[in-house]
Amino acid sequence: xxxxxxxxxxxPQAESAEGPHIVTAADPLTLAQFAQLADRLAGxxxxxxxxxxSTGELHCLxxxxxxxxxxxxxxxxxxxxxxxxxxxxxxxxDTFYRAEPRDLYLGILLxxxxxxxxxxxxxxxEVDTMTAPMLTAFFDAVRERxxxxxxxxxxxxxxxxxxxxxxxSQTGLATPPQVSADEVxxxxxxxPLLAGVSEGRLRIxxxxxxxxxxxxxxxxxIVVMDRIPDDIGRVSGLISSARGTPLSHTNVxxxxxxxxxxxxxxxxxxxxxxxxxxxxxxxGADAENIEVEPIAAxxxxxxxxxxxxxxxxxxxxxxxxxxxxxxxxxxxxxxIRYGTKAANLGELAQLRTTGSPRLLGYYQxxxxxxxxxxxxxxxxxxxxxxGGDLDALAAAELADLVWVPRGIALPFxxxxxxxxxxxxxxxxxxxxxxxxxxxxDRVPELCEELRDRIRSTRxxxxxxxxxxxxxxxxLAGAARVVVRSSSNAxxxxxxxxxxxxxxxxxxxxxxxILLGVKEVWASLFDVRAxxxxxxxxxxxxxxFMGVLIQEEVAGELGGVLVTxxxxxxxxFRTVLLNASRRSVTEVVGGQAEPMQLRYNTxxxxxxxxxxxxxxxxxxxxxxxxxxxxxxxxxxxQAHFCPDYTFTLPIEMEWILTGEQVALVQxxxxxx
Numbered sequence: 043x044x045x046x047x048x049x050x051x052x053x054p055q056a057e058s059a060e061g062p063h064i065v066t067a068a069d070p071l072t073l074a075q076f077a078q079l080a081d082r083l084a085g086x087x088x089x090x091x092x093x094x095x096s097t098g099e100l101h102c103l104x105x106x107x108x109x110x111x112x113x114x115x116x117x118x119x120x121x122x123x124x125x126x127x128x129x130x131x132x133x134x135x136d137t138f139y140r141a142e143p144r145d146l147y148l149g150i151l152l153x154x155x156x157x158x159x160x161x162x163x164x165x166x167x168e169v170d171t172m173t174a175p176m177l178t179a180f181f182d183a184v185r186e187r188x189x190x191x192x193x194x195x196x197x198x199x200x201x202x203x204x205x206x207x208x209x210x211s212q213t214g215l216a217t218p219p220q221v222s223a224d225e226v227x228x229x230x231x232x233x234p235l236l237a238g239v240s241e242g243r244l245r246i247x248x249x250x251x252x253x254x255x256x257x258x259x260x261x262x263x264i265v266v267m268d269r270i271p272d273d274i275g276r277v278s279g280l281i282s283s284a285r286g287t288p289l290s291h292t293n294v295x296x297x298x299x300x301x302x303x304x305x306x307x308x309x310x311x312x313x314x315x316x317x318x319x320x321x322x323x324x325x326g327a328d329a330e331n332i333e334v335e336p337i338a339a340x341x342x343x344x345x346x347x348x349x350x351x352x353x354x355x356x357x358x359x360x361x362x363x364x365x366x367x368x369x370x371x372x373x374x375x376x377x378i379r380y381g382t383k384a385a386n387l388g389e390l391a392q393l394r395t396t397g398s399p400r401l402l403g404y405y406q407x408x409x410x411x412x413x414x415x416x417x418x419x420x421x422x423x424x425x426x427x428x429g430g431d432l433d434a435l436a437a438a439e440l441a442d443l444v445w446v447p448r449g450i451a452l453p454f455x456x457x458x459x460x461x462x463x464x465x466x467x468x469x470x471x472x473x474x475x476x477x478x479x480x481x482x483d484r485v486p487e488l489c490e491e492l493r494d495r496i497r498s499t500r501x502x503x504x505x506x507x508x509x510x511x512x513x514x515x516x517l518a519g520a521a522r523v524v525v526r527s528s529s530n531a532x533x534x535x536x537x538x539x540x541x542x543x544x545x546x547x548x549x550x551x552x553x554x555i556l557l558g559v560k561e562v563w564a565s566l567f568d569v570r571a572x573x574x575x576x577x578x579x580x581x582x583x584x585x586f587m588g589v590l591i592q593e594e595v596a597g598e599l600g601g602v603l604v605t606x607x608x609x610x611x612x613x614f615r616t617v618l619l620n621a622s623r624r625s626v627t628e629v630v631g632g633q634a635e636p637m638q639l640r641y642n643t644x645x646x647x648x649x650x651x652x653x654x655x656x657x658x659x660x661x662x663x664x665x666x667x668x669x670x671x672x673x674x675x676x677x678x679q680a681h682f683c684p685d686y687t688f689t690l691p692i693e694m695e696w697i698l699t700g701e702q703v704a705l706v707q708x709x710x711x712x713x
Contacts, residue, residue: 062118065100065187072189076151076162081105082328085232086152093147093183094119100187110411111148111167112138119146128411139170139645147172147180152197156221156229161193163221168199169645174210174217177203181218195221200647201665227638227652228285231307235288235608237327238302240264241337242278246310246317261347261577264323266310272541275570276347276577277301279323281332283310285635287654288609289602289620291541294693297608298537298712306332345481347577356537359530359586364453366512369592372451374682381528381588384451386682386708391446393681397437403680403688409614418644422673436677443667443674444703448520449592450512451528456505457563457587464499467492475582478572486569493564501556509559510552513591520593522548524706525558527565528588533709537578540693540709542571543587547594555591562589595704597697599623599664601636603671604711605643605679606691615644617672623658641672648672664698671696671703682708 063079065071079102080087090103092111101118108114112134116122127134138148149166164184166172172180181196188194196218198204204222211217246266247253259265264279270292274280280296280303287293296303302325313334320340324333360378372380372388380388405415416432423435461467474488517523527543544565546558565571566587575585601621607613619639638651639660648669653659660668680688695707 062104062114063102065102066098067186070187070189071100071102071192073192076153076192079104080153085230085234085328085330086154088150088152090114091149091151091184092119093149093180094145095147095183096145098183100184115146131411132417135169139167142171142173142176147176147183149180149184151184154221154226154229156225159193161195161221162188163195163197163226165197166199166203168642168647168649170199170203172203174206174215177207178210178216178218195219197221197223197226198649200642200649201660201662202647205662223650224652232329232331233285233288233305233609234325234327234329235293235303235305236297236301237325238300239322239324240278240302241322242320243339244313244316244319244321244323244334246313248310262343264321266313268310273570275573279303281306281309281313281323281334283308287620287636287638289604289618289693293608294540294712295542304332356534356580356584357530359454359584361454361458361586364455366453366456366508367451368512368516369446369449369451369590377530379453379455379588380451381454381530381586381590382533382709383526383528383707384449384588384590385528386533387446387449387590387592387705388451389682390444390678390705390708393678394441394445397433397440398681399433400681400683400688401436401440401677402433403683403686404676405680407688415644418646419673419676422643422646439670440674440677442702443670444705447593447595447704447706448516449523449590450509450516452509452559452589452591454530454586454588456589460499460501460505460560460563461496463502464495467495467499470495471582474567474572478576478582485572489567489569489572492567496560496564496567497557499560501560506552506556509556509591513552513555517591517593522550522594523555524592524594525549525555525562526590526592526707527562528590529566529585530588531575531580531585537575537580539571539574542568542574544568559589559591563587592706595697595699595706597699597704599660599698600696602693602695603675604691604693605675606711607640615642616640617643617675619668619672621660621668622654639668641669643672643676646673663701667698667701667703674703678708682710 076089077087079089090105090111092101092115103114112127116124116127137144138146149164152163154161154163164181177196185194198207207217242262242264244266245259245263250271253267253271259275259277261276263277265277266281266283268284269286270280270282272291274292276299279301282305285305293303302323304325316334316336319336322335322337357378364379369388370391372385373392374385374389376388377385405419408414420432423439424430470488470492474492477484477488524545524547526545529543531537532539532543544562546561549555549558566585599621601619603617603619605617607616607618619641620636621639622636635654637654639648640651641648648665650659679692682692683690691711693709693711694705697704697706
C-alpha cells in the first residue's frame with residue numbers, strides 16, 4: 043500500500059485514536075477539514091458539534107460513533123459511564139437543551155449548495171429551547187472557529203426559534219444571517235423517498251399526454267417523469283424529475299410496493315439516452331444522487347412478476363343483508379360488512395366518547411435509551427399541571443381536538459344486491475373473470491364495459507328510498523356530501539390502495555348521490571385496480587365495495603399526516619405532515635407541491651420543511667393545533683395497531699376547522 047501524502051496525514055480525523063477533533067479560534071476549521079470529518083445523511087454532509095463555552099472549544103463529533111450528542115458529552119466532557127448517562131438521561135437532556143444559562147451548546151453544521159452559492163448552516167437539535175440571544179451567541183462562537191472564507195448561516199430548528207429570532211430583529215437586536223428549511227429544500231436536487239435497488243426497462247415520458255398515448259408501463263419498467271401520474275400501475279421503480287411530496291398517493295403506493303423511488307431534479311433530461319434500455323437503478327439514503335447504469339436485457343422476461351406470490355391477508359367478507367348504518371354506529375370489526383374505511387372512521391368516532399385502554403401504548407414501549415416516554419407525553423398533554431390521571435388526560439385531549447364528520451355507510455350487501463339485479467352485469471363479470479384467468483388482452487375492454495353497465499343500470503327503487511331515508515335521518519342539514527369508497531381490498535397493511543378507487547366531492551341532491559354511489563361501485567372494476575389486486579392474488583370473487591357518504595367539511599387548511607417520517611423512518615419521535623390551503627385532494631393527488639411539516643411527538647416542536655407551491659406559512663395558532671394533533675396521532679396509532687409493539691404507522695387525511703381537526707380517513711401506512 044502506498045504511503046499517505048503529507049496533506050492526507052495532516053487531515054484531522056473525528057475521534058481518532060488521539061481523541062476527538064477540537065477546534066479553537068486560534069486554529070479554525072477549514073472546508074477541507076469539514077469534508078474530512080463529515081458524515082452524510084440524505085445527500086447532505088454534516089458534522090455534529092458541541093461548543094464548550096467555558097473553555098472556548100468546539101468539539102467535532104463522529105455521528106457514526108455517537109448517535110446522540112449526550113453519549114459524546116458523557117464520554118469526553120463529563121466523564122460519565124454510559125449506564126449512569128442512561129439512568130439520568132432526562133435530567134441531562136434538560137441541562138443540554140432547556141437550561142438557561144448553560145455551558146454546552148449542541149448543534150449540527152450542514153453543507154448546502156443554495157441558489158446563491160455554497161454555505162455551512164448551523165442548526166441546533168430540534169428540541170432545543172435556545173433564546174434569540176443564545177442562538178446569536180452560538181452562531182458568533184462558531185463563526186470565530188471557522189475559516190473566514192466559509193460562509194456561515196443560521197437555520198432555525200423549529201417554529202419557536204424562528205418566532206424568537208423574528209421578534210428579536212423587530213426590536214432592533216442584531217441576529218445572524220439565516221436560511222430557511224424551505225430555501226434548503228428548494229435547492230436540493232435529490233430526495234431519496236425509498237432506498238433500494240431494482241433492474242428494469244427505463245421508460246421516460248416528457249409529459250402526461252405522452253404517457254397517456256404510449257403503451258402503459260409494465261411491471262418491469264422504471265418510470266421517469268416530472269410528476270408521476272396518480273393512476274400508475276405497479277412498476278419496478280419511480281424517478282420524479284420535479285419536486286413533489288412523499289405523501290402523494292403515488293409515493294404512498296410506491297412505499298407499500300417497496301420499490302426504489304426518488305426525486306432527482308433534471309433526471310428526465312439527464313437519462314434521455316437510456317430511454318427504452320434495461321438498467322440497474324439504485325436509490326441510496328445517504329447518496330448524492332440516484333445511480334442508473336445500463337445492463338443487458340434479459341433473454342426472457344418472466345410472464346408473472348415476483349410479487350404475485352405475496353398475497354395480503356384479506357378478511358372473509360360478509361355480504362349477507364345488513365342495514366345502511368350511521369357512521370358512528372360502526373366499530374373496526376364491521377370492516378367485514380362495510381369496508382375498512384367506514385369501519386375505521388366509525389371506530390374513531392366511538393373513541394371520542396368511550397376512550398380506549400390502548401391510547402398510551404406507543405409511549406409505554408421502551409425507546410432506547412429511554413425506558414418509556416410517558417413523562418414526555420404528560421408534558422405535552424398538561425404543560426401547566428403534572429397531576430391528574432394520564433389515561434384520562436389522553437382521552438380528554440383526543441375528544442377535545444379531533445372529530446369525525448357525520449355520515450352513513452352502505453354495506454357490501456347493497457352492492458351485491460345491485461350487481462345481482464342485472465343479468466348483463468353478471469354476464470360481463472363472468473367474461474372478465476375468464477379474461478383474467480387467461481391473461482387476455484381483452485381485460486381493459488371488459489373492465490370498461492362492466493363499468494359502463496354499472497353506471498347505466500337503474501338502481502332498484504327500494505334501494506334509492508333506503509339511501510334517501512338514511513340521509514334524512516343522519517345527514518339532515520348537510521349542504522354538500524362526499525361519496526367515498528370503502529372496500530375490503532383497501533387500507534390494508536400489506537395492500538396500499540391509496541387513490542385506486544373513486545371518491546366524489548360536492549354532491550347535493552339525491553340523484554347526484556345515487557349516481558356517485560354507482561360510480562364508486564364501478565371503480566372496483568377499474569382496470570388498474572383489477573390488475574393491482576390480481577398481482578396481489580385477489581380474485582374478483584374476494585372483493586366487495588361498501589360506500590361511505592359523509593358530510594363535506596370546509597376548513598382553512600387540510601392535508602395528510604403520517605406517524606412516521608418516510609425519509610427518516612428510524613426516528614421514533616417525528617411525524618410528517620403535508621398541508622394545503624386549497625384542498626386535501628391536491629396533497630394526495632400530487633398535482634401540486636404542498637407545505638411539508640415535521641413535528642416531534644416526544645419533546646414537542648414543529649418545523650416547516652418547505653412551503654410548497656406558493657403557500658403562506660402557518661399562523662401561530664395553526665402551528666399549536668397541528669402540534670397537538672401530532673401528539674394525538676400517536677395515541678391513535680397505539681389504538682389502531684394490531685399488535686403490542688405499537689409501531690405500525692398510520693396515515694390520516696385531515697381538515698383544520700378552527701381549533702379542531704376533522705378526520706376524514708385513517709388507514710395503516712405502508713411505508
